[in-house]
Amino acid sequence: xxxxxxxxxxxxKASKDINLADIMIRKYLPFIKKEVAHFINGPAxxxxxxxxxxxxxFHEAIKTYDSSRGSFLNYxxxxxxxxxxxxxxxxxxxKDDVSLDTKIDMKDDHDLTLKDVIPSKEDLNKxxxxxxxxxxxxxxxxxxxxxxxxxxxxxADNCPKQARTFDSMKIVFSYVLxxxxxxxxxxxxxxxxxxxxxxxxGVSKKIIERHRKYLVAILLIQTNGYDILRDHIKVLMxxxxx
Amino acid sequence: xxxxxxxxxxxxxxxxxxxxxxxxxxxxxxxVGDKIExxxxxxxxxxxxxxxxxxxxxxxxxxxLVVCLVFGLxxxxxxxxxxxxxxxxxxxxxIIDHRNRVKDIVANNNDGFYLIQDYDHQQKDYKVVTxxxxxxxxxxxxxxxxxxxxxxxxxxxxEDLSNELNVTLDNSLKDDYNITIYMYDYDDExxxxxxxxxxxxxxxxxxxxxxxxxxxxxxxxxxxxxxxSNDQEDLDDGDDELNDIEEDDNDDNDEEDN
Numbered sequence: 001x002x003x004x005x006x007x008x009x010x011x012x013k014a015s016k017d018i019n020l021a022d023i024m025i026r027k028y029l030p031f032i033k034k035e036v037a038h039f040i041n042g043p044a045x046x047x048x049x050x051x052x053x054x055x056x057x058f059h060e061a062i063k064t065y066d067s068s069r070g071s072f073l074n075y076x077x078x079x080x081x082x083x084x085x086x087x088x089x090x091x092x093x094x095k096d097d098v099s100l101d102t103k104i105d106m107k108d109d110h111d112l113t114l115k116d117v118i119p120s121k122e123d124l125n126k127x128x129x130x131x132x133x134x135x136x137x138x139x140x141x142x143x144x145x146x147x148x149x150x151x152x153x154x155x156a157d158n159c160p161k162q163a164r165t166f167d168s169m170k171i172v173f174s175y176v177l178x179x180x181x182x183x184x185x186x187x188x189x190x191x192x193x194x195x196x197x198x199x200x201x202g203v204s205k206k207i208i209e210r211h212r213k214y215l216v217a218i219l220l221i222q223t224n225g226y227d228i229l230r231d232h233i234k235v236l237m238x239x240x241x242x
Numbered sequence: 243x244x245x246x247x248x249x250x251x252x253x254x255x256x257x258x259x260x261x262x263x264x265x266x267x268x269x270x271x272x273x274v275g276d277k278i279e280x281x282x283x284x285x286x287x288x289x290x291x292x293x294x295x296x297x298x299x300x301x302x303x304x305x306x307l308v309v310c311l312v313f314g315l316x317x318x319x320x321x322x323x324x325x326x327x328x329x330x331x332x333x334x335x336x337i338i339d340h341r342n343r344v345k346d347i348v349a350n351n352n353d354g355f356y357l358i359q360d361y362d363h364q365q366k367d368y369k370v371v372t373x374x375x376x377x378x379x380x381x382x383x384x385x386x387x388x389x390x391x392x393x394x395x396x397x398x399x400x401e402d403l404s405n406e407l408n409v410t411l412d413n414s415l416k417d418d419y420n421i422t423i424y425m426y427d428y429d430d431e432x433x434x435x436x437x438x439x440x441x442x443x444x445x446x447x448x449x450x451x452x453x454x455x456x457x458x459x460x461x462x463x464x465x466x467x468x469x470x471s472n473d474q475e476d477l478d479d480g481d482d483e484l485n486d487i488e489e490d491d492n493d494d495n496d497e498e499d500n
Binding site for chain 1: 244246248249251252253254256258260261262263264265266267268269270271273274275276277280282284285286
């Protein structure tokens with residue numbers, strides 16, 4: 001009973017801080033593995049996708065648990081099983097994906113398979129280079145965020161989930177893209193010029209303030225030096241220019 | 243849709259999609275900078291945004307349903323299920339609810355009224371009430387050994403109820419008395435049900451009433467006779483006067499004719 005009480009306390013703290021949740025999950029990894037092993041009817045190894053699913057399900061349990069749901073570990077076990085079922089369904093949905101050995105052409109009695117047209121070593125090198133460049137850019141981006149007192153987990157927590165709120169965010173981006181001076185003001189003051197954004201975009205102060213952290217991150221990507229990230233979120237910016 | 247892996251931790255990764263949305267996802271051995279296509283996203287609904295009026299209504303719905311069910315069940319239980327007539331000499335109509343408890347008893351004659359006077363039927367089963375009323379009838383002298391009890395259902399399709407009542411009364415009386423129980427269903431003709439003795443009693447009561455009425459009539463008649471005789475005297479006087487006038491008129495007419 002007392003042990004359960006301690007877990008609930010731990011869960012309460014972890015639900016507000018994803019890093020604490022990460023620490024808690026590492027502590028309860030044997031429990032997660034036990035549940036996964038029970039589900040897959042075999043040993044659960046560290047690098048298995050199912051264990052990753054078990055861990056993210058444990059995150060969900062931490063975030064959504066309240067005492068009315070009964071014992072935490074029972075609730076977590078239930079979520080782990082549910083997400084593993086979801087994952088299995090997703091896996092079977094894609095099981096018909098094209099194989100590398102699929103024949104794509106038949107000329108001069110030579111069978112041409114996908115394997116023959118996959119990227120060459122040069123392409124792979126290019127990919128590695130691009131990946132390293134992205135990683136470097138991200139390290140810089142994280143460092144830059146810290147200047148604003150922010151972490152990437154803060155941004156993920158603050159990201160709008162409702163479509164209507166996200167539409168309001170798009171209006172703000174659109175305004176900033178047409179008025180690049182806003183970015184300069186933000187970089188100089190190291191804070192979001194909320195007044196200017198409210199006045200210029202017409203979006204309510206409440207919405208902008210509520211999603212301040214997310215806006216800082218997205219607007220930072222628009223500043224110089226983040227070409228890969230900017231290129232990645234081009235869908236967001238596409239068609240939003242007035 | 244492709245996602246960039248922004249941050250990697252043991253139990254999760256932070257990813258960014260092409261729409262500019264950040265998510266937490268399962269870490270399937272990803273590295274920072276990886277571009278992935280089918281992440282397993284941690285999907286948690288925003289609790290703050292979920293606190294709408296509708297969500298409160300959803301939360302209250304089960305409670306409202308339980309209240310409605312309890313209230314509805316109570317109303318249903320208290321509603322009338324059936325009624326039947328218990329006729330010994332006293333005749334009473336017993337009304338029962340869906341819990342087989344007696345809701346009300348109505349006296350159908352004077353003896354019935356005396357039988358249920360000061361009798362508390364609250365929260366009692368219909369079989370208990372019938373048994374107790376029969377015992378009261380025995381105590382009060384309305385029913386004796388070799389007597390009859392008639393029960394007629396006033397509601398259709400209550401055969402089970404009727405049979406149970408019959409068995410209960412039979413068990414209760416068979417050891418000490420030689421009382422016959424007649425059970426009448428809803429469809430049985432009222433003539434079959436009516437007892438001759440009862441009719442006699444009722445007739446006697448009616449006769450008594452008639453006699454009283456006759457006595458009163460006699461008194462009225464006597465008064466009327468006096469009035470009539472006086473009136474007739476007055477009328478006679480009036481007639482004489484009229485006759486005199488008529489006679490005078492006739493005399494005048496005769497003279498004119500001549």
